[in-house]
Amino acid sequence: xxxxxxxxxxxTLSEEAFLTINCTxxxxxxxxxxxxxxYPGEGLQLLLKATKADDKGSNKGFEATYRKETTSxxxxxxxxxxxxxxxxxxxxxxxxxxIFGKGTTLSVSS
Amino acid sequence: DTEVTQTPKHLVMGMTxxxxxxxxxxxxxxxxxxYKQKAKKPPELMFVYSYEKLSINESVPxxxxxxxxxxxxxxxxxxxxxxxxxxxxxxxxxxxxGGQVVYGYxxxxxxxxxxx
Numbered sequence: 001x002x003x004x005x006x007x008x009x010x011x012t013l014s015e016e017a018f019l020t021i022n023c024t025x026x027x028x029x030x031x032x033x034x035x036x037x038x039y040p041g042e043g044l045q046l047l048l049k050a051t052k053a054d055d056k057g058s059n060k061g062f063e064a065t066y067r068k069e070t071t072s073x074x075x076x077x078x079x080x081x082x083x084x085x086x087x088x089x090x091x092x093x094x095x096x097x098x099i100f101g102k103g104t105t106l107s108v109s110s
Numbered sequence: 111d112t113e114v115t116q117t118p119k120h121l122v123m124g125m126t127x128x129x130x131x132x133x134x135x136x137x138x139x140x141x142x143x144x145y146k147q148k149a150k151k152p153p154e155l156m157f158v159y160s161y162e163k164l165s166i167n168e169s170v171p172x173x174x175x176x177x178x179x180x181x182x183x184x185x186x187x188x189x190x191x192x193x194x195x196x197x198x199x200x201x202x203x204x205x206x207x208g209g210q211v212v213y214g215y216x217x218x219x220x221x222x223x224x225x226x
Contacts (some may be wrong), residue, residue: 032213034214034216036217042201042219043116043198043200043217043218043219043220044153044200044202044217044221045215045217046214046215046216049214051213086190089152089153091214093214096158096160096165096166097155097158097166098143098155098202098214098215100152100153101152102151102152103151103152105150110209
Protein backbone atom coordinates (compact mmCIF):
# COMPACT_ATOMS: atom_id res chain seq x y z
CA UNK A 1 0.00 0.00 0.00
CA UNK A 2 0.88 3.67 -0.03
CA UNK A 3 2.48 5.28 3.02
CA UNK A 4 4.67 8.16 4.10
CA UNK A 5 7.26 8.10 6.86
CA UNK A 6 8.79 11.30 8.17
CA UNK A 7 11.25 11.94 10.95
CA UNK A 8 9.86 12.33 14.42
CA UNK A 9 10.09 15.73 15.99
CA UNK A 10 10.23 18.10 17.55
CA UNK A 11 13.11 19.69 15.70
CA THR A 12 14.57 22.62 17.61
CA LEU A 13 16.94 25.01 15.83
CA SER A 14 18.46 28.43 16.27
CA GLU A 15 17.72 31.14 13.76
CA GLU A 16 19.84 30.89 10.59
CA ALA A 17 20.56 27.18 11.12
CA PHE A 18 20.26 24.63 8.32
CA LEU A 19 17.10 22.52 8.27
CA THR A 20 16.53 19.01 7.00
CA ILE A 21 13.33 17.06 7.58
CA ASN A 22 13.49 13.54 6.20
CA CYS A 23 10.60 11.97 4.32
CA THR A 24 10.43 8.59 2.63
CA UNK A 25 7.52 6.97 0.92
CA UNK A 26 6.13 3.64 -0.22
CA UNK A 27 3.87 3.68 -3.23
CA UNK A 28 2.76 1.76 -6.26
CA UNK A 29 3.32 3.68 -9.45
CA UNK A 30 4.65 7.22 -9.51
CA UNK A 31 2.85 9.46 -7.03
CA UNK A 32 3.07 13.20 -6.79
CA UNK A 33 4.80 14.37 -3.61
CA UNK A 34 4.10 17.40 -1.45
CA UNK A 35 5.15 19.29 1.61
CA UNK A 36 2.43 21.09 3.54
CA UNK A 37 2.96 23.48 6.45
CA UNK A 38 0.55 24.18 9.29
CA TYR A 39 1.06 27.23 11.46
CA PRO A 40 -0.49 27.25 14.94
CA GLY A 41 -4.26 27.50 14.82
CA GLU A 42 -4.44 27.39 11.04
CA GLY A 43 -5.19 24.99 8.20
CA LEU A 44 -2.64 23.40 5.91
CA GLN A 45 -0.80 25.38 3.26
CA LEU A 46 0.92 23.82 0.29
CA LEU A 47 4.62 24.61 0.62
CA LEU A 48 6.00 22.84 -2.45
CA LYS A 49 5.38 19.92 -4.74
CA ALA A 50 7.04 17.59 -7.25
CA THR A 51 5.19 15.46 -9.74
CA LYS A 52 7.91 13.25 -11.21
CA ALA A 53 11.32 11.79 -10.44
CA ASP A 54 14.20 14.31 -10.18
CA ASP A 55 11.79 17.27 -9.98
CA LYS A 56 12.81 19.86 -7.42
CA GLY A 57 10.07 21.80 -5.68
CA SER A 58 10.95 25.11 -4.08
CA ASN A 59 9.18 27.93 -2.27
CA LYS A 60 10.11 30.55 0.35
CA GLY A 61 13.68 29.21 0.57
CA PHE A 62 12.52 25.61 1.12
CA GLU A 63 13.51 22.89 -1.34
CA ALA A 64 12.82 19.19 -1.83
CA THR A 65 13.89 16.83 -4.62
CA TYR A 66 11.86 13.80 -5.72
CA ARG A 67 14.33 10.89 -5.49
CA LYS A 68 12.86 7.76 -6.99
CA GLU A 69 15.95 5.62 -6.34
CA THR A 70 15.79 6.27 -2.59
CA THR A 71 12.01 6.89 -2.47
CA SER A 72 12.66 10.11 -0.62
CA UNK A 73 11.51 13.73 -0.64
CA UNK A 74 13.53 15.45 2.09
CA UNK A 75 12.73 19.07 2.96
CA UNK A 76 15.65 21.50 3.30
CA UNK A 77 16.20 25.16 4.04
CA UNK A 78 19.54 26.85 4.25
CA UNK A 79 18.71 29.41 6.94
CA UNK A 80 15.59 29.09 9.06
CA UNK A 81 13.74 31.98 10.67
CA UNK A 82 11.60 32.18 13.79
CA UNK A 83 8.59 32.57 11.50
CA UNK A 84 9.24 29.08 10.07
CA UNK A 85 8.12 27.52 13.36
CA UNK A 86 5.25 25.25 12.39
CA UNK A 87 4.29 21.63 11.75
CA UNK A 88 5.47 20.22 8.42
CA UNK A 89 3.67 17.34 6.71
CA UNK A 90 5.05 15.27 3.88
CA UNK A 91 2.34 13.80 1.65
CA UNK A 92 1.89 11.70 -1.43
CA UNK A 93 -0.97 11.65 -3.86
CA UNK A 94 -1.97 8.49 -5.62
CA UNK A 95 -5.32 8.64 -7.32
CA UNK A 96 -7.87 10.56 -5.29
CA UNK A 97 -6.34 10.21 -1.82
CA UNK A 98 -3.72 12.45 -0.26
CA ILE A 99 -1.74 10.42 2.26
CA PHE A 100 0.08 12.30 5.01
CA GLY A 101 3.05 11.51 7.16
CA LYS A 102 2.69 12.05 10.90
CA GLY A 103 4.10 15.57 10.80
CA THR A 104 7.27 17.14 12.16
CA THR A 105 7.14 20.07 14.56
CA LEU A 106 9.82 22.69 13.93
CA SER A 107 10.65 25.23 16.61
CA VAL A 108 13.09 28.03 15.77
CA SER A 109 14.45 30.33 18.46
CA SER A 110 16.17 33.67 18.05
CA ASP B 111 -10.11 33.66 -5.97
CA THR B 112 -7.67 30.96 -4.84
CA GLU B 113 -9.13 30.20 -1.45
CA VAL B 114 -11.26 27.66 0.32
CA THR B 115 -13.49 29.41 2.84
CA GLN B 116 -14.83 27.57 5.87
CA THR B 117 -17.45 28.79 8.31
CA PRO B 118 -17.73 29.00 11.20
CA LYS B 119 -14.13 29.17 12.42
CA HIS B 120 -15.10 27.97 15.88
CA LEU B 121 -18.12 25.97 17.03
CA VAL B 122 -19.16 24.70 20.45
CA MET B 123 -22.08 22.30 20.48
CA GLY B 124 -23.84 20.03 22.89
CA MET B 125 -24.26 16.33 22.31
CA THR B 126 -27.95 16.77 21.42
CA UNK B 127 -27.45 19.66 19.02
CA UNK B 128 -27.61 19.71 15.23
CA UNK B 129 -25.17 21.98 13.45
CA UNK B 130 -23.59 22.32 10.02
CA UNK B 131 -20.13 23.22 8.78
CA UNK B 132 -19.86 25.04 5.48
CA UNK B 133 -17.12 25.10 2.86
CA UNK B 134 -16.98 27.17 -0.32
CA UNK B 135 -14.55 27.49 -3.21
CA UNK B 136 -14.69 29.36 -6.51
CA UNK B 137 -11.64 27.90 -8.23
CA UNK B 138 -13.66 25.56 -10.42
CA UNK B 139 -12.32 22.54 -8.57
CA UNK B 140 -14.51 19.45 -9.04
CA UNK B 141 -13.17 17.41 -6.14
CA UNK B 142 -13.90 18.41 -2.55
CA UNK B 143 -12.92 16.76 0.72
CA UNK B 144 -13.61 16.70 4.43
CA TYR B 145 -10.75 15.88 6.80
CA LYS B 146 -10.67 15.55 10.57
CA GLN B 147 -7.54 16.54 12.46
CA LYS B 148 -6.90 15.84 16.12
CA ALA B 149 -4.23 17.77 18.00
CA LYS B 150 -0.67 16.87 17.01
CA LYS B 151 -1.89 14.37 14.40
CA PRO B 152 -2.05 14.42 10.61
CA PRO B 153 -5.40 15.03 8.90
CA GLU B 154 -7.59 11.95 8.42
CA LEU B 155 -9.74 11.69 5.33
CA MET B 156 -13.49 11.49 5.99
CA PHE B 157 -15.28 12.07 2.69
CA VAL B 158 -14.49 12.77 -0.96
CA TYR B 159 -16.88 14.34 -3.45
CA SER B 160 -16.10 14.12 -7.13
CA TYR B 161 -18.29 16.09 -9.54
CA GLU B 162 -20.80 16.59 -6.72
CA LYS B 163 -21.12 12.86 -6.06
CA LEU B 164 -19.86 11.11 -2.94
CA SER B 165 -17.02 8.88 -4.08
CA ILE B 166 -15.28 7.98 -0.82
CA ASN B 167 -16.65 7.55 2.69
CA GLU B 168 -13.90 6.39 5.02
CA SER B 169 -16.22 4.47 7.36
CA VAL B 170 -17.30 7.65 9.09
CA PRO B 171 -20.10 7.33 11.72
CA UNK B 172 -23.55 8.34 10.52
CA UNK B 173 -23.65 11.25 12.97
CA UNK B 174 -21.56 13.00 10.30
CA UNK B 175 -23.53 13.61 7.11
CA UNK B 176 -21.90 15.30 4.11
CA UNK B 177 -23.72 17.19 1.40
CA UNK B 178 -22.54 18.77 -1.84
CA UNK B 179 -25.36 21.01 -3.14
CA UNK B 180 -23.33 22.32 -6.08
CA UNK B 181 -19.80 22.42 -7.46
CA UNK B 182 -18.78 25.29 -5.16
CA UNK B 183 -20.28 24.25 -1.84
CA UNK B 184 -19.68 21.44 0.59
CA UNK B 185 -21.50 20.99 3.89
CA UNK B 186 -20.97 18.69 6.83
CA UNK B 187 -24.08 18.15 8.95
CA UNK B 188 -23.47 17.17 12.56
CA UNK B 189 -25.92 15.45 14.88
CA UNK B 190 -25.59 13.73 18.24
CA UNK B 191 -21.82 14.10 18.36
CA UNK B 192 -19.62 12.81 21.14
CA UNK B 193 -16.88 14.69 23.02
CA UNK B 194 -14.26 12.60 21.20
CA UNK B 195 -15.45 14.20 17.95
CA UNK B 196 -13.91 17.47 19.08
CA UNK B 197 -11.27 18.31 16.48
CA UNK B 198 -10.29 20.65 13.66
CA UNK B 199 -12.41 19.90 10.59
CA UNK B 200 -10.69 20.82 7.36
CA UNK B 201 -12.22 21.21 3.95
CA UNK B 202 -10.11 20.95 0.80
CA UNK B 203 -10.59 21.08 -2.94
CA UNK B 204 -8.59 20.07 -5.98
CA UNK B 205 -8.86 20.08 -9.75
CA UNK B 206 -9.54 16.81 -11.51
CA UNK B 207 -8.55 15.65 -14.93
CA GLY B 208 -9.73 12.40 -16.40
CA GLY B 209 -11.02 11.32 -13.02
CA GLN B 210 -7.60 11.74 -11.41
CA VAL B 211 -6.74 14.44 -8.91
CA VAL B 212 -4.06 16.74 -10.16
CA TYR B 213 -1.48 18.71 -8.24
CA GLY B 214 -2.61 18.48 -4.67
CA TYR B 215 -5.25 20.12 -2.57
CA UNK B 216 -6.08 23.62 -1.42
CA UNK B 217 -7.13 23.56 2.22
CA UNK B 218 -9.38 25.90 4.14
CA UNK B 219 -8.43 27.23 7.57
CA UNK B 220 -10.74 24.78 9.27
CA UNK B 221 -13.53 24.80 11.84
CA UNK B 222 -12.42 24.09 15.37
CA UNK B 223 -15.24 22.03 16.88
CA UNK B 224 -15.74 21.43 20.56
CA UNK B 225 -18.44 19.00 21.70
CA UNK B 226 -19.54 19.46 25.31
